[in-house]
Amino acid sequence: MSRDALIVGINNYQYEGLKYLSSPAEDAEAIASILEQHGQFNTIRRLPEAIKNLDSTTKSPYISQKGEVSLKQLKDSLVKLFKPETNQIPDTALFYFSGHGIRKTSGITEGFLCTSDVHPDREFNGLSLKWLRELLQESPIKKQIIWLDCCHSGEFLDFSEANPQEVGKGRDRCFIAASREFEEALLDINSKYSVLTKLILEGLEPDQYNEKSITTLSLSNYINEQIKQIKGNLQHPIFTNLGEPIPLTYGQKIAAENPETTETSDICPYKGLRYFELEDHHWFFGRETLTKTLLGKISQKNFLAVLGASGSGKSSVIRAGVLYQLKQGLTLQGSADWEIKIMVPGNQPMFTIAQQFLEPDLSRIQRSHQLETAESLLEKGSDGLKRLIETTDAPKVLLIIDQFEEIFAPDTDKAERERFIDCLLGAVEKCNGKLKVMIAMRADFFGKCVEETYSGLSQQIEENLVSVTPMKEKELLRAITKPAKLVNLPIEPLLIKEILKDIENSPGSLPLLQDALRELWKQRDHQGLTLANYTKLGRVAGSLNKRATDVYQSLTIAQQLTAKHIFLNLTQLGEGTEDTRRRFLKTDLVTENHDQASIDAMVQLLADEKLIVTDRTQQGDEVIDVAHEALIRHWELLQQWLDESRQQLQEQRKIESLAQEWRDRGYKNEYLLQGRWLKECRQKQQYLTLSTRASEFLEKSAKHQLMSRVQAVGLFFIIPLMGTYLGLREIQLNADTKLLENCPEKQEYCPGRREALQRLVKASKSLAYFDLDNANLYKANLTNANLYKANLEDAHLEDANLYKANLNNALLNNANLYKANLNNALLNNANLRYANLDNANLRYAKVTNANLTNANLHIANLTNANLEDANLEDANLTYAKLRYANLYNANLEDANLYNANITPRQIKSTCNWDQAFYNDYWDKEKREWIIDHEANKAYIEGLKQDKASDPKTPPDCSKWE
Known part of the structure; x- marks a missing residue:
């Protein structure tokens, strides 16, 4: 690690308007000294520099109180620091300046660092901060540190280059300015140093705080905290930290909470997006006060409503807090003997509550009988539920209904919703204290409770409400540090501060916090959980969004379509409220485009990534759910899909609901x-x-x-008189043909078109001239199909078999032909602009005069294909197989032929030659093609010259034979 620094402190100024300063030289020398002592810098240069003799052989540089620094000296030194003329570029460069600063506001506002030779009356103002910014932009130094202790230094930070987008370039920066652009920098009356430098010196002392190292971020935090405590302070330092924190000084002491050295466990103490279950109680910290409140309330009341924002921890505090304490029986006497049932209502709450009264370990027939009995009792409403409660030997039955808001989902029958609420509240009143009901609901759904009377539900909630408020700082500290301590996992103190700052005033951030901590645990090193890794992950808000997007982008195109299909189905569209989670049967995810195998594989993958969770109903049906609603709220890509598909999804859900009722x-x-x-x-x-x-x-x-x-x-x-089955089949196919012929051109849909199309394809009937715009032909067998002049714009032809199909003159704009089999297909004059032919098989295909502008032919097999006169401008032909393909007169302008299997002798074209084609030859001994780059380059130049001399005459391509 190579680190250089330039430390400047100017007391003396030739211009009479700038007074002599007493502290800059002292300030600068103190900074240089502490960096020499603790900073591990290779070179620290001082300006103005003086030398004192310590003895006959040892000389020590220091910053002169009376010396001067010219503008040329300062500029040359900065260039040497940030743009060194050497191959050994340092990893880190630090520039500290203490002295006068001035601000000019004539027309354009500018800030300057004053050198000793400035003369503002002559427009000689010193070092321009704009020049310094441009120097830093061009600098190859990856870690840049700038500390300016002068008046108006905040002008330096007022520029567009200092933004987080530069983090992606691998550059880390720390800027600290003593004051805002209109403020003066002040001297500390209780110290010989200025206000800012005194705080920097204190913050750079690692041993004083038992830290392993001080970074740019921890220094900024220290200064910010200390400046707030200065009463009547007229100076406000400005901080900007971009990228990762940069180490500044290193201490000798290492903080250790436990003197014994113990190995870190491989168990992750954080839950990620999943809520805490009963068995996770030993990891659950921070909600002790709320747990006690809920226990006290449920001991006194028979109905309790727990309301809070989504992500506030309602489910976790009920399961790992209240439920665990009740099972222990130590807080409420006798609660260990209670019968506790916990359920999520879904869109059939009466059926769900009936399932709670089934005994475990029953055969399917026994379960069916018990379920039928429970349902018949519940048809009697609260009286039936009362009878079910009375059959238990337990002194009390606590029915916990989590995610109570699900009863207000649009696909829940209103009559059933009313029966469910009436049944619950009525039974609570009739059971004389034996039944207790605790509901947990998102606070934004309370408005739904008052839209109807619902047996007085809203009044019951108001009278028996416990609000889940955001965790306090001390509670969050426990939630972060206590689980880590159990597995001897170190956490950087500064990391904790940054996390707390990120989730401040965010009532629904707990799942995001747990998810970020879980991801940090995966990235842990010998230092445990570090701020550097936290920054890489995108901090709390960006961690989940980044992780979900990374998982999605790692999938193939087909897998991405399946994943998108799953997440859209797992989102309940809000009506006046936010979108919520939607539990869904896995079997109902199977569609015409997504078969059972692809759904099974994707569900397993997403479950392994902890983005979804799976469960089973008592009937054995597998259900899936998003890991947490935080995914719906914070995954930007999913939000984009929902915005694009909302109307279609609403229409789809209505049909799905009708189908479910039929089932x-x-x-x-x-x-x-x-x-x-x-x-x-x-x-x-x-x-x-x-x-x-x-x-x-x-x-x-x-x-x-x-x-x-x-x-x-x-x-x-009449039907028996129409002949055999074959006759009926022909009638059907004729009707299908008639239907397609009558579909209006460009109509978005046509009733029965898809089914008619599939029947005609299966029967190998001609589809010539048909408008198949937006047709879904996924995996369709179109062998020998006649699609002459067919409109297949935007058609989905992924994996379709188009062997020997006639697609002459067909319109295939934007068509998805991923992995399609077009072996021997006729595509003469076809319009394939922007078509996706990734991995497509086009061997021996006839593609003469076709328009393939911007088409994706990545890895496509075009061996022996006839592409004469085809337009391949801007086409993606990376890794495509073009051996023996006929490219006579083909337009390959700006086409991407990286690693394409092609020989120059295949090409005879009048198009431009900006894209180089390799001149190669077959080596009989090595049995491989040898690329002759130099010969190719020379020949291309010759072709260009021939074309330039007579643009109308085609270049001589005979040499390519």
Whole structure:
């Protein structure tokens, strides 16, 4: 590690308008001395420098009280510091200045560091801070430290370059200015140093605070805290720290809470996005006061409402706090004997509460019988629930309903919601204290409780409310440090300060805090949890967003589509409230575009990354859920998807809800759709991503309606006369053809189009001239299909088999042909602008005169393909196989041919030659192609000259044969 410093302290000025200063030289020498003693700097240069003899052989430099510094000296020294003319560039450069500073406001406001030779009356003002900023921008030094102890030094920080975007360039910076741009820097009346320098000297002393090292960030924090305590202070230092903290000084002492050295455990003491469960009680700290409050309330009341912001820790304090204490029975006498049931209502709360009264370890038949009994009792409302409570031998039954807001989800039947609330509140009143109910609900849903009477729910909440308020600083300290102490995990004290500052005034930040701590634990080193790693992770607010985005971007394109599909389905769209989590059956995630295998694999991957959680219902169905609503609120990419898809999702959810009701009612025909509702839903089906079950629901509805009509008009007499099944099949296919022919051009959807298309494809019928705009042909078998002039703009053709398909003149703008098989396909004159042909098989394909501008042909196989006269401008052909492809007259202007398998002799073109093509030859002995870069370069230059001399005459391409 190489570190250089330039320390400047100027007392003397030639200009009469600038008074002599007594402290700058003292200030600067003190800074230089402490850096020499503790800073491990290789070189510390002083200005103005003087030398004193310590003895006959030893000389010591110091900053002269009477010396002067010219502008040229200061500029040359700064250039040498930040732009050294050497290959050995230091890792860190520090510049300290103490002296006069002036600010000019004539037209353009500018700040200057005054050198001894300044003369403001002659517009000679000293070192321009603008010049210094530009020098730092061009400097190769990665770690830059600037401390300015002079009047108006804040002018230095007023510039656009000092922003966090530069962190991505690997540059770390610390700027400290003694005062704002309009303020003067002052001398400390109780010290020989200035106010700022005195605080810097104190903050740089590591042994005084038992720190391993002092960094730029810890120094800034120290100065900021101390300056607040100075009464009547007229000076306000300014700080900017970009990138990672830079070490400044190193101490001899090491703080140790325990003198014994113990090994750090490999157990992570933080929960991440998951709430604390009962078994996690030993990691749960900081909510002791709230836990006691809740225990006291539930001992006295039979109904308790726990309300707080999403992410405030309601679920955790109930499970790892209240539930654990009740099970222990040490706080409330006899609570260990209580029967405690905890549930999340979902969109069928009556069914969910019935499940709470099933005995464990039952066979499927036994469970079915018990569930039927419980449901029949609950049909009687509160009286039925009272009877279920009375059957238990426990002295009390505590029913905890977490995420109570789920009963207000749009897909929850209003009548069932009312029955559920009436059942709960009525049973509490009728059970004479044996039933206690505790609900936990997001505070922003309280407004939903007052929209209807709901058996007096809002009044009950108001009278029995405990609000979950943000944790205090001491509580947060316990939540951060206590779990770490249990596993002997060190935490940098400054890291704790930064975390506390980041989550200040953020009532819903607890899951983000736990997630950031968990990620920090994964990045731990011998120093434990460090501020440097915290900064890399994006701090509290950015950690989750960054991690979720990193996971998503690590997926393939197909996997990304599946992940997006899952997260959208796990989000309950808010109606006057924020979006919330939505528990979802995994089987309902299977759609036409997302098969069971891809869903299973993605759910496992996302669960391993702790972004979603999985569970099972008592019926054995697997349900999935987001790890926490914080993911919905803070993942920017998911928010973007929701904004883009909100209207379609709302329409999709309505159909899914109808399909669920059909399923819940035993797949009875009376719950199928008919008439206008069916017609509208079938129209919407064309552009919605419905589950397999919902699609089946619409298919069954359509067939049921058709049969009803057939029976109504007596067509069952005619059908036998129409011939065999083959005849009926041909009638169907003819009807499908007619349907596609009548679909209006560019219409967003057409009822039944998708199904008709699939039947025609399966029957290998011609699709010539059809408008297939936005068609979903995922994995479709289009072998030998006639798609002449077909409109496939934006079509989804991923993995489709288009072997020998006729796509001449087809419109394929933006089509997704990822991994499509286009072997021997006809694509002459086809429009493939921006088409995705990544990994596509185009061997022997005919693509003459096709428009492939900006197309993605990454790794595409174009062996022996005919691309004569094709337009490949700006196309991505990286790693593409183009051996023996015919590229005669093809336009390859600005095409990306990096690592493409291509030979120059394949190309005969009149296009520009800015993109170099390798001149290569086959080495028979080595049996490989040898690239001749120099020959290629010379030949390209020759071609350019030929073309420049006579632009109308094509270059001689005979040499390429």
